[in-house]
Amino acid sequence: MEKILSRNFSAGPLDFAAYKAADGYKTLESVIGRPRGDLLNELKQSGLKGCGGAGFLTALKWSFKAPDAPHPIYLVVNLDEAEPGSFKDRQVLYRDPHTLIEGTIAASYVLNADKAFIFIRGEYRKGARLLEKAVQEAHNNGLLGQNIMNSGWGLEIDVHLSAGRYICGEETALLNALEGYRANPRSKPPFPVAKGLWGQPTIVNNAETISHVPFILARGAQWFKDQGINGAFGSHIYQVSGAVKSPGFFELPLGTTAREIIFNQAGGMLPGRKLTGFLPGGASTQFMLPEHLDIPLHWDGPPTVGSRLGTGGIIVMDDHICPIDFMSNLMLFFTRESCGYCTPCRDGLPYVKHLLDKFEQGSATEKDIDTLKELCEVIYPNTFCAFAPGALMPITTGVEKFESLLHEHIKNKGCTMKRCA
Amino acid sequence: MGTIYIDDKPVEFEAGQNVLQATLKAGIDITYFCYHEALGSAGSCRLCAMELEPTKKDDKSRVVMSCMQVAQDGQRYRLNKGSADKVRQHVVEYYMTRHPHDCPVCDEAGHCHLQDMTILSRQTYRRYDGKKQTFPDQEMGPLIWNTANRCITCYRCARFYQNYALGDDFGVYCSGQKTTFRRSEPGAFDSPFSGNMIDVCPTGTFTDKVFRRKYSRTWQLEKATSVCNHCSTGCNTEPGGREGTLRRIHPMTNPHINPHFICDRGRYGEHYSEASDRPLKCIIRKGAKNPYDNIYTHLTRCLKKASGRIGILSSEHEDLQTHYMLKQLAVHYKGIFSPFILPDTETRTRSAIQATQLPPSLPDIETADAAIILGSLTEAAPMMDLAVRQLIAKQKPIIMVHAVPSLLADLIQHRNAGEVISATPKNWHQVIDHLDTSRLSDEKVKKIVLLGVAGEMDVPAINAFSRLKEKLSQETVTVQSGFALEGANAMGAAVISNENSAHELLEAIQKLYVDTLIVCGADPFGEGAAEWEPLRNKIRQLIVLDNINTETVKQADIVLPLATWSERCGYSVNYEGRVQPFEQAYQRSSVISPTEFVAHLTPHSVEALYRQRDVWLTQLSAQLVISDQMGIQLNLQQLSGIKNTYSSHIETEGLQLVKLPWHGGGVRADFAKELASCNPWKDHYVYLHTDTAKQLNVTTGKQLHFKSGASLEVLCDNRITKDCLAVTPLTLGRIKCKANIVLPLHQIHTGETDQ
Amino acid sequence: MFTEDELEHLREHLSHYPERRAGAIYCLYAVQDKIGYIDDKGIMMVTELTGLSKTQLEELITFFTLLRRRPVGRNVLRICDSISCHVMGSRQVLEAAEAHTGVALGEISRTGSVTILPSICLGLCNHAPAALLNDEDEVSRLTPESVQKLLDELDQQPFQQSATGSQVIATSGHSMLTEGRDH
């Protein structure tokens, strides 16, 4: 497999001239000017799925844009990456911002968008500055502005630095944040494709998704398909964190197994540590166990054992941390980041956290296990947006997979593990 | 139209209705919080969950939020029979992980939506054993009490305040479980509609602070349907009293007037009835009284003696029944009756009624496509302003002409919602004639509402208003025009009285034909001092009935304590010509109603007077066009006697004296101390634009002397239109001037030139 | 607070959007970058620029974590306590840091050199436990010892008066509003 998104990573952020010298912006020659229908079709053939976590077919989402959609049409590049354990978009932003711009231009062309917003989480301020500079360079070199490459089509890119909060990554909350409102999600329908920013048609995609687009369009769907293994298409930047020897990010064929990623790429567990489980794609994915290591991590792999690919940010859990403490920490994150709009999320998740803490503190009873399960079951499908379901994915599976531990905590009146060396 | 099924029971719905609306309409009990009839669905509380049965055999049923589901014919929902029941129970349980268990000391208890929903969901035992999230309370001024811990984060308050009432000094703070609703700083709300937060909040987070001071459980209140007497809109209210005192005012739903809300003046202004200086005893200050006489025997003797020389004055703030009864009294003693204090008011009122055509109801205003507003509407009729705000929210074009600071003018400007023209009232007729209405000539504009504030307009301006109405009316465009009149029953006063009644009465006193004056619910020597004060010494006997301690009460020879509208029954006619009855909510022992007063002084019994009234009302309703539960609407064009023939001389050169209006103020509301304490305007000052001040050679802090001898300190305020001298209504009485008169420059002196 | 050029730049930025309020965060950042937090004067200015009221701006500020209405130390250190850092010991790091400053998290250290805040995942999971200094500089693989060393260094930093002279703020009350109260 060829490294695509990370091809320039080792050279550090390239300026326009260096990027160009390394064949940068070349894809645009075979994109801009081509009939948009053909391009969309090519994208459809490639089977590219959104890398933001949900894995929705990108071409399908784009095809929902009405043929007579009123202008202005907006593309929003979602770089709010705040899912714990995920840091792939950050790498593109910090190490090769021009790749992101190249993708944004190509995608905007296909969508006939008039303006693209790149929405960056506030903690990536330094990256936003790099990107801003790169946008300016692209502008100065005629790749942005009016009549790009004599196509009669023009585009502006606006880099929007957000100010924190995980919920801003949810696409409709993001639109509110961008418009200068509190980032509460909007009700769907209407979907952003029909009514998004300021009521106009808006397509929201993850930064990695967008970065793949020009290469698919320039080199063809088949080429993209060939990049994946074990039945998956394309490459993906996997990320590994936790008690491994070399945590980091690795662009690999989509479909690589967890064993390969954790034990080969990331160097395996730290000395004296044993793998007890892992979340395959960020904090809002379901637990997988050591026996699942050989499952290929692509869209269809983890679901066979009740999990999902998510962002491909693998969080490794080892025997130095109590799984209940692990879960409680996840809930700390989610209770803190709930936007506060709907009841099950705002008030239900803290309840879940309270119960988990009771086990750690030794005040839990058998009844609390039932309550915990009941809460997960009732909250999960009944919230306003996908935040709380995501939050509960590791909890529901954790409670199920580590249930014997819960009983043990009740018996021992608390946690007997020495936590987090 | 169609049918859905809730637990197998067929439920009809109208196109566009959501499932929750249809369910509630059908009278089925269902839990919900964030949905509100006026504010719509938010989908945030998740308490209205229902299970939607699948249409295809193999599909699974799913739990949906009924407030977010548009009803579709044939859909089948499970409310109590499916899995959604558990969801609703859980949601209530989540709420109770933070809601305090303080019902025993909560004002809301017993009429609390949260209590009802908790019982309805059967989630009555607690299993959560953790800490509760808590919040500091915020001081929210004299009208509203905040207990922040009780909030259940339904967002209704913020949705009402920001999206409906278009206020921007209250909002949602923080996020997650720390989400809280407050102002950026402690203190009273800017909005004239803040009291509604009490009602839209389904818990005791916001409660009525005035009620709190003299609290009663709401089910122990004596209540009735009443009509607000603080402006001519005539919103329906439900006063609640106990032990002979007023405790609170609650809005009463009237789909044609105020379907949901009332303004703060209506809610809090009524507490004038509890003012500490309210006259609550009969007082005889002059004239020897036989110690064995009862006061009415004494009065009857006085009146018999004065028969033929009696004047009876009421006001446009008093109700139609009062006017009717006083008229009977006048007939009996051959007196002259006027329900208007000043000829100017009568003139403006009659002209305005003539110019009223298809008067728009509040719902009509809300659904118009454009509006033209002449005058400070918020201050003259707050609820009309709230209706106009719905147009602003929908970004409909609006044009407004005003002279004094008006919240509505500020809002239109701030929201870029239209054009605001600041002009001296004496020039309005020209402004109106030259109004550029091109922004309303959009083809989407099918209904225009034209609203005038009668108290600020002179006859030429009202005539210009009529011309404008003609100009705008086209085949495809309907123009509905109406006025915020100068008193709650100004329309009724015009209906019942003869032309020029006020002028006639004043003239009769002037010419000494009348020397005994009965005043009921009017303040000629305060509010009307400009014309009445010079006649004071011609009146030998002054008999006053009132429920506030006015200047006239202070000067009276005999004072009788008058019942307020909440303390008696009556009829009032609003700006649309809608005749509305109101009932006695509670009984205060020491007061009398005008009917009782008249019954005591004439051979008629109260019952007989009521029978006569009914006959008269039936005659009047022969002319009615619209009829509904809540009152009859008079066909204004058919009413005789509303003609205006009186005209006073109008100066044109000089500075115009205008009343500084305030949305919480009013003849009676000024006596409601909590509300009055929010008044931003100061009495005994004259407010001027800096340019006008320059012209007069004064600055802030200097004195201006008036012809009457009074002097006022100057305050420069550039929100006042140039060429205007703006003063509070009370100040107006003090300098013995009428509103809207034009003072030639030589009548106003600065301290310097005097010395 | 702002020069005419800076104001012009902000106005120009706002004009890019169909509605001015979309630029509110940008303006609020501008104020915060200048004086370390958003004070009443800054709020007034952004009110004028965006047409939003004080309350509306505070609705935003209290929602978004990176904006603040109260003074902070000369440096802000956000120590991640999300899962990957937690697994690698961020709790101990936070405890050590808090102990070193002698004040509660979120408060200004006694020397005024730093305010320490727990943070959600910073996207630095491969450097766990990680932190972000002044929202720009990454701090990797913290230990209780290394964080104390870092704090010592911050204490030693020469004291620099900012252009507006208001970067250094002595004390601040714990905001009831943003933190709520636990009983």
Ligand SMILES: Cc1cc2nc3c(=O)[nH]c(=O)nc-3n(C[C@H](O)[C@H](O)[C@H](O)COP(=O)(O)O)c2cc1C
């Ligand atoms: C709570 C929540 C947080 C999210 N955060 C992100 C994010 O940080 N970045 C992202 O690309 N997508 C995020 N998403 C997914 C987006 O809503 C959206 O589906 C995605 O940006 C679409 O892009 P894609 O189709 O390219 O994946 C989040 C979703 C939820 C529910």
Ligand code: SF4
């Ligand atoms: S304060 Fe009342 S109305 Fe507002 S959200 Fe809380 S419970 Fe609802």
Ligand code: FES
């Ligand atoms: S979990 Fe700490 S940086 Fe991601």
